[in-house]
Amino acid sequence: MKKRQIISLFKVRNVPPLALTIGIIFLIGILLFYINFQKMENFSEEENLVIKSEKLLEFKGNLSEEFPEGNLELTNCGFNLFIEVQKAEHLDSKKNFVSDIYKEIKELDGLWSPKINNEEYVRVVFKENLSSSNYIKVYPKIISGDPKIDVYEMNQENLIGTLNQIRDYGSNDIYLTELKGVQDSFDLRIREGILAFNYIVDPIAYPNGSIELRARECALQSLQVNRDTFDLSCGGSYPSSCGTLGDRVSCDDLEYETAQSTRQGGTRNYGGVRVTSYNPSILNCGNITSVEICYKFWGAPDGDSICYVDVSNDSGTTWSSNTLASCYVSEPTSVECINVTSNFSWQCSNFFGSTGTRAMARTQAYGANNRQTRTWSFDVLFFNVSYEARELNEVLIGLNSPSLGDTISSYEAIFNYTPFSLEEISNCSLWDNSTGNWQLSESNQSLVISGEPNYINKTYSQQGAYLWNIQCYNNLGVSSFSESNLTFNLELPIKVLSVQTNSSLGCGTENYVKVTCEIEKDFGEVDAVRVLANGPLSNTTYPSIEEGEGFYYSNVLLDEIGNWSFVCIANDTLGYEDSLPSTTLINYPLLPNLILSPSNIWFSNEDPIEKETVNVSVLIKNMGCYSSGNFSTGLFEGDPSENGKNVVNHTTSLEGLGEKNITLFWNANIGNTNLFVYANFWDEVQEYSKTENQINKTISVTSWQVFHGNVSIEKILSDSELKRLSAWENGSIFGNIFITDQESNIDWSSLKALGRNLLGEISTNDFLELDGILGMENFEDNLTSAFTSNGTEPLETQTFQVHNQEIFNVPIINSTISSNFITGIMWDASKDTDGKFGMLDNEEVVFITKIDKSTQGGYGIYDYEIRIPVRLREYHKGNIQDLFIYFDIL
Numbered sequence: 001m002k003k004r005q006i007i008s009l010f011k012v013r014n015v016p017p018l019a020l021t022i023g024i025i026f027l028i029g030i031l032l033f034y035i036n037f038q039k040m041e042n043f044s045e046e047e048n049l050v051i052k053s054e055k056l057l058e059f060k061g062n063l064s065e066e067f068p069e070g071n072l073e074l075t076n077c078g079f080n081l082f083i084e085v086q087k088a089e090h091l092d093s094k095k096n097f098v099s100d101i102y103k104e105i106k107e108l109d110g111l112w113s114p115k116i117n118n119e120e121y122v123r124v125v126f127k128e129n130l131s132s133s134n135y136i137k138v139y140p141k142i143i144s145g146d147p148k149i150d151v152y153e154m155n156q157e158n159l160i161g162t163l164n165q166i167r168d169y170g171s172n173d174i175y176l177t178e179l180k181g182v183q184d185s186f187d188l189r190i191r192e193g194i195l196a197f198n199y200i201v202d203p204i205a206y207p208n209g210s211i212e213l214r215a216r217e218c219a220l221q222s223l224q225v226n227r228d229t230f231d232l233s234c235g236g237s238y239p240s241s242c243g244t245l246g247d248r249v250s251c252d253d254l255e256y257e258t259a260q261s262t263r264q265g266g267t268r269n270y271g272g273v274r275v276t277s278y279n280p281s282i283l284n285c286g287n288i289t290s291v292e293i294c295y296k297f298w299g300a301p302d303g304d305s306i307c308y309v310d311v312s313n314d315s316g317t318t319w320s321s322n323t324l325a326s327c328y329v330s331e332p333t334s335v336e337c338i339n340v341t342s343n344f345s346w347q348c349s350n351f352f353g354s355t356g357t358r359a360m361a362r363t364q365a366y367g368a369n370n371r372q373t374r375t376w377s378f379d380v381l382f383f384n385v386s387y388e389a390r391e392l393n394e395v396l397i398g399l400n401s402p403s404l405g406d407t408i409s410s411y412e413a414i415f416n417y418t419p420f421s422l423e424e425i426s427n428c429s430l431w432d433n434s435t436g437n438w439q440l441s442e443s444n445q446s447l448v449i450s451g452e453p454n455y456i457n458k459t460y461s462q463q464g465a466y467l468w469n470i471q472c473y474n475n476l477g478v479s480s481f482s483e484s485n486l487t488f489n490l491e492l493p494i495k496v497l498s499v500q501t502n503s504s505l506g507c508g509t510e511n512y513v514k515v516t517c518e519i520e521k522d523f524g525e526v527d528a529v530r531v532l533a534n535g536p537l538s539n540t541t542y543p544s545i546e547e548g549e550g551f552y553y554s555n556v557l558l559d560e561i562g563n564w565s566f567v568c569i570a571n572d573t574l575g576y577e578d579s580l581p582s583t584t585l586i587n588y589p590l591l592p593n594l595i596l597s598p599s600n601i602w603f604s605n606e607d608p609i610e611k612e613t614v615n616v617s618v619l620i621k622n623m624g625c626y627s628s629g630n631f632s633t634g635l636f637e638g639d640p641s642e643n644g645k646n647v648v649n650h651t652t653s654l655e656g657l658g659e660k661n662i663t664l665f666w667n668a669n670i671g672n673t674n675l676f677v678y679a680n681f682w683d684e685v686q687e688y689s690k691t692e693n694q695i696n697k698t699i700s701v702t703s704w705q706v707f708h709g710n711v712s713i714e715k716i717l718s719d720s721e722l723k724r725l726s727a728w729e730n731g732s733i734f735g736n737i738f739i740t741d742q743e744s745n746i747d748w749s750s751l752k753a754l755g756r757n758l759l760g761e762i763s764t765n766d767f768l769e770l771d772g773i774l775g776m777e778n779f780e781d782n783l784t785s786a787f788t789s790n791g792t793e794p795l796e797t798q799t800f801q802v803h804n805q806e807i808f809n810v811p812i813i814n815s816t817i818s819s820n821f822i823t824g825i826m827w828d829a830s831k832d833t834d835g836k837f838g839m840l841d842n843e844e845v846v847f848i849t850k851i852d853k854s855t856q857g858g859y860g861i862y863d864y865e866i867r868i869p870v871r872l873r874e875y876h877k878g879n880i881q882d883l884f885i886y887f888d889i890l
Contacts, residue, residue: 087125090114095121095155095187113196115143122188123154129182132160135175136186140166145193149174154185166195205351206294206384207242207250211282213351213385214239214250215275222259223269223373227364228316230274232259238275249275249381252296252335256379261305263367271299272308272364273378276315278351283422285348286396290386293361294337298328299376305365311383312360313344319362320344327365335380347398348420349451351385356451359383395480396420397428397470400453402488409492409576415456415468417482419448423474430456431481432468440471448472463490494572495520496580497550501566505657506558506587507625513585516553517544517568527571530554536562544568558587561688588657589688593624594631594679596695601677603697608668609705610870616664618677618695622654624688629653631685635664636676639696644676668701670779670870675699703781706816706858707739708865711851711887735851736802737864738886743876744844747830748803748888751846753810754825755794757836760808764792767811769838770825770845774871783869787811787825800824800848802888813867815849816858821865824848845875851887 090098090113098120101113116122124136136151151161151174160178205213218234234257240246248255259271295309307327310319320343326336349356361383365376400416402408419425430442442458460466467487473479502514515531529544531554538560544552558564566582596618604615616635622628630653638644650662666675676696680687687693711733740746754770757763767784768777768791776782784791794811801807810824827837828844837843849866857865874880 085124086127087123089123090116091121091123091187093117093119093121095123116190116195118145118147118191118194120190122190123185124188125154125185127184129184130176130179130186131182132176132179135173136161136188138163138172138174138188140172140195142166143194143196147193147195148191149195150189150191151176152187152189153179153183154187156187160186204384204386205279205282207247207382211279213277213279213383214247215277215382217276218249218257219274220257220259221270221272221274221364223262223271225267225269227268227270230272230362234273249273249378252380256297256377258375258377260373260375261299261364261366262373263369263371265370268366270364270366271374271376272362273381274316274360274362275381276358276360277383278353278356278358280352280354282352283354284389285352285387286394286420287388288346288348288351288385289341289388290339290384291341291343291346291359292337292339292384294335294380294382294384295325295361295363296332296335296380297363297365297376297378298331299365300327300367300371300374301329302327304368304371305374306368307363307365309338309363310361311340311343312362313346313350314357316360318344325363331377331379337384347418347451348387351383352387353451394421395425395472395474395478397472397480397482399468399470399482399484399486402468402486404486405488407489407491410578411460411490411492411495413458413460413488413490415458415470416453417456417470418453419450419470419472421450421472421474421478423476423478425450426473426475428454428456428470428472430458430468431471432458432466434458434460434466438467460490463492465489492578493521493574493576494526494570495578496568496570499566499568499580499582501582501585503585505585506564508590509559509561509587510557512555512557513564514553515542515556515566515568515582516547516551517570517580519550519552519568519570521572525573527573529568529570531556532567532569534565534567535560536564558585561587561589563587589624590626591624591688592622592626592628592654592656592685593688594628594654594685594690595621595623595692596677596679597621597692598695598697601695601697603699606699608699608701610668610670610701610703612668614666614668614699616666616675616677617661618664619659619661620652620654620679621659622656625656627653627655628685631680632682633662633664633677633679634681635666636678637666637669637673638676639674640676640678640681640694668699670701670703670776672698672700703776703779703869703871704786704867705870706865706867707885708815708821708857708859708862710863711735711737711853733851733853733863733889736800736888737849737851737866738888739847739866739868739872740844740884740886741872741875742879742882742884744828744846744884746844746846747828749805750828750830751802751807751826752829752837753797753807754827754837754845755788755792755811756809758829758832759835762792763836766827766837767791773839773842773875774869775874776869776871783825786813798822798824800826800850802826802848810848815865815867818856818858818865820852820855821849821857823867845872847872 088102090101092098138149147166149163150159152159161174161176163172163174166172205211207214216239218236218238219230220232220234221230222232236248236257237246242251242253242255244255248257257273259273261271262269293309293311305327307325309323309325312319320340323338350359361381363378363381367374398418400418415430419428425448428444428448429440431438432441434441442456444454444456448454465487467485469481469485471479471481497518497520500516506513517529517531519526519529529552531542531544533540533542533556542554542556544554547553556566564585564587567579569577569579571577600619602617605612608614620633630651632649632651634649635647636644637647647666648664650664652660652662654660674696676694679693680690752758755763755766767788771777771782771784787794789795796812797809798812799806799808800810807826810826812822812824815821815823826846826848828846832841832843834840847866847868849864851864853863854861873883
């Protein structure tokens with residue numbers, strides 16, 4: 001038989017939840033390590049060379065077909081076609097073979113060539129012969145020195161082209177001006193330095209080109225008075241390939257869009273088509289080098305009608321100005337193209353990438369005089385775009401404004417730039433010489449978007465000429481500046497230096513405030529100074545009077561209650577203007593104005609138990625200039641305008657523009673209570689306004705309380721003669737913790753599981769009966785809802801060993817969020833008369849949890865954790881304050 005003992009451990013008075021908590025809080029530090037991956041500039045022998053040749057050729061025929069070999073004719077619509085390299089070798093200085101590098105350079109892959117040292121060669125063989133009208137395009141990286149490139153016919157000594165100024169990391173063209181006849185094989189000699197080459201070319205994008213660029217959106221207008229209105233759907237499908245049901249404007253074929261035009265008197269009725277063209281899959285565009293718009297449409301001759309072709313680089317907000325085109329009665333023999341490169345500052349995002357402000361083109365016609373309705377056929381409308389591709393990890397920056405030599409007439413400068421990178425751009429910074437030295441000045445103040453205009457603001461302290469540039473980093477750590485710096489001039493002939501008022505506040509609506517403006521001028525004379533007074537409801541401009549050198553003032557009537565601000569505005573005789581706002585001045589009413597703010601109410605305990613006294617503290621302000629005198633502030637359970645219960649009142653007074661903290665006391669009730677605090681509820685004080693006299697805050701009081709802690713014991717047991725001693729020391733203790741009402745007299749051998757009768761059968765109403773005894777039947781978190789799923793069957797049960805007997809089917813719940821400790825309920829059947837628990841006999845109840853030494857609970861590591869209803873103290877009405885806690889040692 002194991003030694004057992006039920007020992008009264010301690011008595012617990014009505015204290016807040018967790019009052020017996022002994023918690024251990026572990027702070028776990030998380031170390032974040034940064035690994036910086038940097039781009040290495042070394043070149044391995046496996047890196048690649050690329051050289052391309054370009055030849056200006058022109059094509060006549062159906063653009064939807066492949067370009068046929070040997071069937072190229074000159075027309076007025078040009079497309080650059082690449083002549084591919086079919087062989088490439090690295091040679092040493094004596095033209096001995098080093099390596100075959102063709103397979104590494106035949107396709108665009110972004111890899112660099114091996115180092116081509118001083119006096120070494122690259123031998124290239126093209127698929128077609130070149131002549132003196134052709135050029136070879138190279139994209140080198142300078143490894144060392146100041147290298148040049150000479151071009152010779154293969155194994156010959158006659159120099160046919162030279163590149164003396166190499167653009168590092170960029171496109172370089174070597175013209176074959178001294179080539180006699182035609183040739184397909186060339187030796188490129190590197191001298192005075194070391195180079196590496198990259199396969200970066202000048203791709204051409206157009207419908208069915210090597211880079212696809214076609215209409216992705218199409219809109220139509222027919223007999224439309226407004227030239228900018230395209231509210232009809234095109235007949236074709238966009239984006240799509242050319243064909244009957246597909247793209248009708250990207251191919252010179254038998255499929256086309258149609259619209260009508262006419263003119264009646266002064267009314268023009270346009271017919272036309274508008275397309276938006278872009279390719280979201282192209283991500284390596286670095287710079288737009290050429291833009292052409294190609295078109296073909298017909299319907300009436302010149303003189304009978306007027307025809308236009310226009311382009312836009314901002315999704316149709318701005319168009320090129322009325323670009324006249326030829327009108328044809330029937331289909332013309334060829335596609336016509338117009339070079340529009342200089343019309344706009346074209347960006348890669350106009351044509352390429354996943355997002356951007358897209359390019360548009362439109363062709364239109366209308367009757368020149370009073371003419372019959374004309375039907376127009378629109379067969380071709382597309383962009384032919386050349387762009388400079390770039391390395392995948394390269395960062396490019398375009399500087400937009402202020403432009404070279406711009407003058408800024410404000411100390412606040414806004415720097416507009418456009419960064420490009422296939423990788424995400426992590427940050428950008430402004431560099432300038434504002435301190436006399438070139439240095440980092442400001443960083444981007446928002447998310448940096450590649451391919452779109454971004455902005456950095458900086459306030460300068462003095463006028464002058466400044467250099468600026470932008471540096472950007474991508475997420476690979478690669479950074480770059482723009483290729484060249486820009487200069488701007490900051491000139492502000494007149495400046496408002498300060499705005500001062502002779503008072504920081506006002507009282508009433510009949511007082512004045514003096515507003516003084518301090519003015520500085522560099523040249524010219526002051527023409528006028530005025531003060532714009534912005535009141536709470538209106539604004540008024542006052543002329544200013546000079547008061548000493550550089551100082552001007554206005555007397556402003558504060559005729560409105562609330563926030564005022566003042567702006568000094570100064571003009572000079574040269575037409576320049578500057579302004580500066582003041583800080584805010586508050587004009588207060590004369591009468592008391594009691595203010596309660598929702599942020600200024602606090603509870604001494606946000607999680608109290610029932611009947612606990614909670615201190616409700618509030619900050620009351622008198623935002624009027626007169627003293628309030630005595631007034632009462634009331635605490636209400638519920639909205640006082642809806643018969644909320646007045647709990648307590650507090651009398652106080654406030655000086656003009658004063659404030660005071662007051663404390664009101666509330667006894668906590670179980671459930672959610674919306675507590676209202678109302679100042680001057682009984683109208684003891686005449687106020688300017690009562691709109692802000694009331695605040696409220698909800699407090700929640702649970703029906704439950706959690707106890708947790710540790711169990712330690714040191715006992716010496718003996719017989720009556722003190723001869724047989726047994727020592728119990730603190731160690732591995734197993735057993736249970738019990739909590740009952742203080743007045744409960746428990747027969748520990750008669751305990752049964754709540755929800756079971758004396759025969760161990762299910763008892764349907766036990767939880768409802770216990771809720772009724774405790775007065776918890778109307779609480780949302782009562783015992784029935786906590787322990788059962790349907791009011792009868794426990795959610796979970798467990799077996800406990802108490803007083804050398806096993807008690808089965810004890811209903812349990814987790815004591816807190818941790819499942820390591822559970823709480824069960826039992827009843828004492830020693831006084832039962834009807835075979836089950838209930839109000840008839842009002843049997844004793846016991847809450848139980850198992851001792852589990854040094855275990856993680858909801859609040860730390862300890863030996864036990866138990867959850868009980870707060871009203872267990874009131875199970876017997878004699879003492880409604882105290883509980884008894886017992887432990888049972890197994």
